[in-house]
Amino acid sequence: MTQTQLQSAGVVCWACGAEHGPGAPLCPSCNKVQPPVAGADYFAALGLPRLLQIDIAALEKQFYKLSRRLHPDLYATSAPEQQQWSTEQSSLLNDAYRTLKDPVDRTRYLLQLEGASIEGESEKDRAAAKASGKAREQKVPPDLLEEVFELNMQLEELRMGGDDPDLKQQLQSARNGFTQQLGACDTQLQQLWRRWDLAWEAKDESGKSAAKDQLVALLNRRNYIRNLVRDVNEALGE
């Protein structure tokens, strides 16, 4: 369903008969659950604009407030249809809250909504990679090429049965280096959020597009480093 179709249709509340805008989980007049609408997104579910800088405490408050109105407990003795709506609207709300409260999940979700894709991200890709035994086909961030090459050599040595304490120490220090880089990614992430939010508010399409590209690159990089850290931890048995 397109945006214009959504907006053209007003909705009449089943409970109180008041007319309200489409897509709202609750009737603004009587606060009863409304039938779910196809294509509702997580930001809309929490009544938020598509901005990335979110006040987590306010988000939790909003989540609790909506839960008090939408949760199936409130419709346990209602008609089956309303129970079903409440279950679906609640699941959307819960999924939305879970996704948006996490910085990385939130960014990834927004990028997806905005039509960007991130490599090797889906669970299916991950599972397929695991099943085929092939390495995840991810591009190595150019500035990391040298470090990654060396790290892979060390990992291979360890897997071949190397029990050299020096080797372990090298790996640990490499891991610590990458963990630091992860932290740097998170700082950068917040800067990019700001860039996106400003462009979004100014309706600056080219600014949005630029921020989007940078966010995708950053998440790919972050993902890559995170996988490296995990591989080293696994190899070290930690």
Next chain:
Amino acid sequence: MAERERIVGIDLGTTNSLVAYMEADGPVIIPSEDGTRLVPSVVALTEDGAAVGNAARKTLVERPQDAVYSAKRLMGRGVEDVREELKLFPFRLAQNIQPGDVLRLKLRDRELTPPEISAYILQQLKRNAERYFGGPITKAVVTVPAYFNDAQRQATKDAGRIAGLEVLRLVNEPTAAALAYGLDRNHEGTVAVYDFGGGTFDVSILKLSDGIFEVIATSGDTHLGGDDLDNLLLTVALDDIAGEMKIDVRQSGEAVQRLRSAVIDAKIELSSQEEATIDITLPGDEPYRRTITREQFEQLAEPVLQRTAGPVRQALKDAGITPEQIDEVVLVGGSTRIPRVRALVDDLFRLSARGKQPHTELNPDEVVALGAAVQAHILSGGSVATEDMLLLDVTPLSLGIEALGGVVAKIIQRNSTVPASATEHFTTGLEGQTNVAIHVVQGERELAADCRSLARFDLTGIPPMAAGLPRIEVKFLIDANGILHVSAREQRSGKESEIEVKPTYGLTDDQVETMILESFDYAEDDFRKRQAIEARLEAEKLLELVDKAPKHPAWKQLDAIEIANIAETKSALEKLKNSDDYKAIRTSMEALDKATRRFAELQLDDAVSSAIRGQTMTEAGDHIGDGPTAPHPFAPAEIEER
């Protein structure tokens, strides 16, 4: 305003079950007819029908093959899951159970599935509540271990349906306990519930804020409980007896049962005493006596108790907090009375080091049922006492689908707030393929084979298209009970795909329907048996009277045909009276009644003329009382035909 329908809260436990209700001034446990609050989760089949609780315990000791306990351990499980269980518990499985079948247990002359056994317990609790209120109860909130998987939850819901109860909500036991404690609403902050019961262990971490009970993480073990400690003590005692006394009592179900109840008593005593003595008489009048010190018990129990530490650490890790960040700890379940368990909890959460004590104000055996009653009250619309109270629970296990090579693609992570959903897209691999098989699993392991198989779906009726072209959207939704629902749509053709859900370990809807009908049949069976007993007693009374008849003067007035007729119908009734067919007994009684009718009339005439001749009424009465009178005293009982 119409009175709201009463919704009760039920704790369907491994060892004991309870029913509770929220009265105006707080939740109360509804007692059984005999005044006890705990109904032992024991079901026995006797010649008078099913017995539950204390009534079934006698059968458990005398005829262990006719009774079953701890059946909760088998809920939602397959034959290949319960091998270990069968070594420790006297469950007797029916023959020919195939992997993937719902288990069936042999009990007396019947085969029952675990949900049917649980249904007997639920029915008993329902009856207790109905007696208490003097009206029907049809709706309930039932608690389950937080770590129960989809199949175990579904099995619990099925048990409710079979028992004639609509289960409005399955509530996780530790969460229910938190609700019971949270009623005063002064609680804010982070709470851990350590729930160590008869057969299951759960730990949940909740954030309490302004009446919202938000579960952040939960973990546990559905096969870890006080039962395991009983089995350890029992094994020691049995080895002891076999070794020192050279008696193998393992073959005697009755002796093992009595020994089991003796070690349970000892275990309980060791929570308050430094030592306890097992003192019973074995078959052959051999006395067995052994003293166990608390230290010995603790050494024995330690490996079992330590198994609760793993889930506690996992839950803390999943919640992203340290033990020091837990503000309060609530102890639930009878096993938390064990001093060593309390010490372990103290250590795990660093309680005394922080000058804290765990909450034990509410009886650990009752707190879950009380919480279920609170939740039932919230569902029925609530009141000032529960206003603003809302429970946000999580799914304990990740949900995944089997991908290429048997690996699991997780689609809903564990500890996600429920209801939760995930949408996945599938396509075909072959030209013109019209169905796609999907395997849904639950668990944390990487390979589907290591997870719990929940269901296999067949997406059928896909319009034939080139390989990879159909786009089938499948929506997985875990509801507030933690139960999975699946729906699918083929997006290119807009056609709703048909899904046939085949639960891997559950009962199908049809099977549950059949069981509901069967339970009516058996209820009728029990009714029939009662009727037969009553009819037999009346028939015996009638036959006794007919036996005396020839001594009466009136007898002489009967002709040969009448006497032959009486003899014939009498012998027919004598043959029939011991059958269970109460209708046949009644019909036969009527025939004999008809055959003796003229005799009864003659007898009455005789009595009346005797009275005229100057006999006292008392004597006449005696005579009348001696023989059948008209109208006959043995008119058929009023029986409602079904």
